Amino acid sequence: MRTTERSVVQLLQCYLRAAELETRADKEPLRSDLDVKGTKAQVLGRTEVLEAREREREELLSELAPAIDIRGHERKR
Numbered sequence: 001m002r003t004t005e006r007s008v009v010q011l012l013q014c015y016l017r018a019a020e021l022e023t024r025a026d027k028e029p030l031r032s033d034l035d036v037k038g039t040k041a042q043v044l045g046r047t048e049v050l051e052a053r054e055r056e057r058e059e060l061l062s063e064l065a066p067a068i069d070i071r072g073h074e075r076k077r
Helices: 003-027 036-071
Strands: none
Touching: 003 036
């Protein structure tokens, strides 16, 4: 496979992974059987999960940047 084709495949795979992560994040409900103290812990835990996902998304996008640049596409932030 040529380098350009490989870059396009990698780009598409990264976009697919990012989309899968976003879809999964939308489908995961918060637990509703907690008291007020538990709710605070739940919110803090959920925040950590979402921040970890954001870091993973940023990492994936940083891996995509060279492929995007090679293809001459404009990146959005």
